[in-house]
Amino acid sequence: MRADRLVSLVLLLRQRGRLTADTLARELEVSTRTVLRDIEALSTAGVPVYAERGRHGGFALLPGFQTELTGLNHDEALALLVAGSRSGARAFGLGSALASAMRKVVEALPESYRATAAGAAQRLLIDPEIDLLSRRLAAEEVPDTIMAEVRSAVLAGHKLRIHYAAVNQTPKWRTVDPIGLVTVRDQGYLLATRSGADRTYRLSRLVAAKELAEPAQRPDRVDLDRAWQERSTQFRTGGDDQVTVLVRVNPARRGDLVGTALAVLAEETDADGWLRLEVTFQDSRHAEWALWQLATNAEALAPQWLRTSLRNRAAAIATRYGLPS
CATH class of the missing domain: 3.30.70 (Alpha-Beta Plaits)
Incomplete structure (x- = not known):
């Protein structure tokens, strides 16, 4: 338990910067005295934690301190962040990155934990490919080359050129400003704006995609959950064919x-x-x-x-x- 708490303490300082002992105690649900003992233990173990005194003081890590997990690359780290749903990782073209990341995570586990974790994982199955009636659950497939361009443009904040086939229409080229990616029941969507107007594109209907060098016109921060709810409302209340x-x-x-x-x-x-x-x-x-x-x-x-x-x-x-x- 203490080892887990020490790791959490380091991660809190890494992610949020300088924190007071009282704040750390609340986050870790322990006493302030326990936090001070943990700080001392980290310092003894060589973790560069230092104290800043004064009204705005607290504990912090020396600038540049890194903790790496067996060389996770960008896509592998991203896959772990969306791994709450395996189908989500697959829909965003991160299936292979997720598998690679999980292998590295297993390799990073203490040897005594590996066998236990592997055995436990065999007893948990999420989103199998068929249901109880042996019906194969249809998951939309998007070519990796297309998904890589879309994902890169979304994360880098660049404009995206897409060749998109709307329902009952021939594919057309259009340039959009990507906002984010959403997956719902194994169906992936690109949220974007086009000439300032909200647009939602089904990923499986993309025939081609090309990331452009030009920066996208979009806000620095986005609440995807709220944006999706707004798009959903627009879809339910709009449309000439309804x-x-x-x-x-x-x-x-x-x-x-x-x-x-x-x-x-x-x-x-x-x-x-x-x-x-x-x-x-x-x-x-x-x-x-x-x-x-x-x-x-x-x-x-x-x-x-x-x-x-x-x-x-x-x-x-x-x-x-x-x-x-």
Whole structure:
């Protein structure tokens, strides 16, 4: 436990600079006296910790002090930072870097820990490639050469030239200012601006990408979580192809309906206990697909074209599986 605390103490000083004994004690959840003993132990072990007295004093490391982990390179360190989701590392083109980084981490472990850690890792599995029904979970693939250009432009703050194929459109070249990368359920997205307007690009639809030398026009700091929520809101409330549907649904399947819709505009309960919802979908195909999944657990009340489309589809299925004449 003390060894872990000493490492944490060094990392705190590395990341945050000069800190008082009281601040270190709060961060490490120990007493101030324990912190002073730990500082003395680090100094004895050769770690260059020094004290600065006075009103703004505290403890700090000598400038230039480095602690390296078996030579992690930039991409390996980045892979570890996004390793909370293995799929995230894969979506950002960092899968091989993550594997390499983890090998170096294992090599850096004390010999007595290696066997224990390896055995424990064999008993933990995150995001397998198939589910319990042996269905392969589809992960979008982005060529490494394209992903490397995108990632480099995002991290370096350079403009990015992309050849992008929007839905039902031929690919077009455009120059964007990259903001950040987001992965959602194995789907990767590039958040950017183009001529000052917010844009979101599906990484799997990139045909080519080239990092430019020109600096990107973007703020120095970004809250990606907030930016993603704002893009999500824009997507749900905008778009010329969106359709609004009035539907009755079995309460037991409400979650399935709402989970596929873009937004719920209104909701009430009918006399028979079923729910009546006004919901929006991305387009007509999305609406038809969502209602078809619910079978007899839902009924589209409006618009009429959706009722007709669902009836025609059901009739075609009934004809195909009808009794032989």
